[in-house]
Amino acid sequence: MNPLTPSPGLRCANCGEELKGEFCHGCGQSIKSVIRPVSHMLEDAGDLFFHMDERIVHTLPPLYTKPGFLTLEYFSGRRVRYIAPFRLMFVFCLLAFFFVHLAFSDVNLEKAASGEAPARDDIAAFHAAATADEVHELYQGQMDELNAARGAPGLPAPAVAAIGLSQDMVREAANRRLAELKSEPIPADTHAEPGEKHGYRHASPWALEPTVVDIAWLPDVVTRRLAVGLAHLKANVAQIQDGGPQKGEAIRRISEGFFSVLPQTLLVMIPVFALILKLFYVFKRRLYMEHIIVALHSHAFLFISLLGLMLLGFAKEGIRPHFSPAATAITLVQVAMWVWMPIYLLIMQKRVYRQGWPMTLLKYWLIGSIYFWLLIFVLCIAAILGAAH
Incomplete structure (x- = not known):
């Protein structure tokens, strides 16, 4: 008769030690395999992030009340x-x-959920225009307001540049609606001065050139990032001071950036x-x-x-x-x-x-x-x- 021999226990796949729990006492590797169904992986990911088990019942009530x-x-x-x-x-x-x-x-x-019509000085008003004549009327009114703002004495160069950009945005919104109404687009200003083709009108060279930050003791990648951030800051502030159609968009960008950081x-x-x-x-x-x-x-x-x-x-x-x-x-x-x-x-x-x-x-x-x-x-x-x- 053959002698009885005990059945070998489970061993760690990494170091070969005999397993006596969910983790190897020799190397610490878990007995759970990573080759599993996706549903189990999603369950583990949720547990890792939220730990939505009985621990939350033991944690939240005393945390808030005791x-x-x-x-x-x-x-x-x-x-x-x-x-x-x-x-x-x-x-x-x-x-x-x-x-x-x-x-x-x-x-x-x-305001949008209430169903109110957009203001006439808002770009969204073009989408509500029913005829090409109404689009042209809205376009002319918004452009007149922007031209009046651009002509204000002592206006900073960034604000002038932002107004020019706003004018291009108004023209693009009007042309999109005119295309939907199968009407002729509004032509761009062919007599624009250098820089106006990119949305800048009567801007100083400082406003047309990229912002440069030169700090010798900082790495180049940091100074470039600072220059980009400073340029964005100036553009956002200029659009808010402008008060034109891009004011709301600038505020939205600032809000999104604030909550992201x-x-x-x-x-x-x-x-x-x-x-x-x-x-x-x-x-x-x-x-x-x-x-x-x-x-x-x-x-x-x-x-x-x-x-x-x-x-x-x-x-x-x-x-x-x-x-x-x-x-x-x-x-x-x-x-x-x-x-x-x-x-x-x-x-x-x-x-x-x-x-x-x-x-x-x-x-x-x-x-x-x-x-x-x-x-x-x-x-x-x-x-x-x-x-x-």
């Missing part, structure tokens, strides 16, 4: 039940600013806020990483609050025409959320750093004041970057 609880749990080493601080903050930062951007964009879309800009504030906490609580002998966790949880709470305020705002606007008492109740909830935000941060600071109320209140006011002015500075930087979009 100031400092989640941070103290991390300090105590109880982490597996909760979403990681950085992932939590990052996901809700993106979601919050997505809905904030949507809310600001919705302000500009309200805002999340990344605010991420810089996380280590800065942690450094402020480190300086104010230097005698607590806490590691800088502990202050980072405090900063991450604080900002995650603020982003969740902002997201909730935006969602409630959308719900209120949808409910108000049908049931105004419910809209009033939502407004009261929003007010309570705004009041809870500073109270939450104060209680969190008291529970995490364990100091008396007088010292906590003093440090809370000083830290809040410093962070407020730093935040204003960062938002101004984001606005400048947005204007250079």
Whole structure:
């Protein structure tokens, strides 16, 4: 009779060690194969980004209702039940600013959604023109306004250039509508001076040449990027000062640029806020990483609050025409959320750093004041970057 031999267990495909769990204790490789159906890969990607499992149930309620609880749990080493601080903050930062951007964009879309006719000084008015004569009338009126603006004394060269560009845009919009109406296009100005063919009229050479930034100690690629950004900024500001048809487009570009850089800009504030906490609580002998966790949880709470305020705002606007008492109740909830935000941060600071109320209140006011002015500075930087979009 042959002796019984134990069946060999699973071994790691990478190092050959016997497996006793989901990961090899020799090299750390997972037992899961990457050669799997696409549906499993999408599931893993969603789990990696959102961690939409039972952890979110254990994380969000205490994060919003128990100031400092989640941070103290991390300090105590109880982490597996909760979403990681950085992932939590990052996901809700993106979601919050997505809905904030949507809310600001919705302000500009309200007029279009209401069905009102576009203004006669708007390029969109050409699309509503029913006849070629109406197109010519709109074209002449807009061109007269732009010519009058261009003739203003002391107008800066960038504004003059922007007006010329606006005139070309008006002509192109009018010709597109005339082509749809099967009518003759409006001819371009054949007597244009050099530079006018590109939308610039009576502009100085400085306005016609590209902006040059020459900083010797910076790499060439950085100086070129700065020159492009400065040129965009001047063009956007000039179009806004012009007040012509391109004003709305320039504002839209600046808004898009601002919201595109805002999340990344605010991420810089996380280590800065942690450094402020480190300086104010230097005698607590806490590691800088502990202050980072405090900063991450604080900002995650603020982003969740902002997201909730935006969602409630959308719900209120949808409910108000049908049931105004419910809209009033939502407004009261929003007010309570705004009041809870500073109270939450104060209680969190008291529970995490364990100091008396007088010292906590003093440090809370000083830290809040410093962070407020730093935040204003960062938002101004984001606005400048947005204007250079």
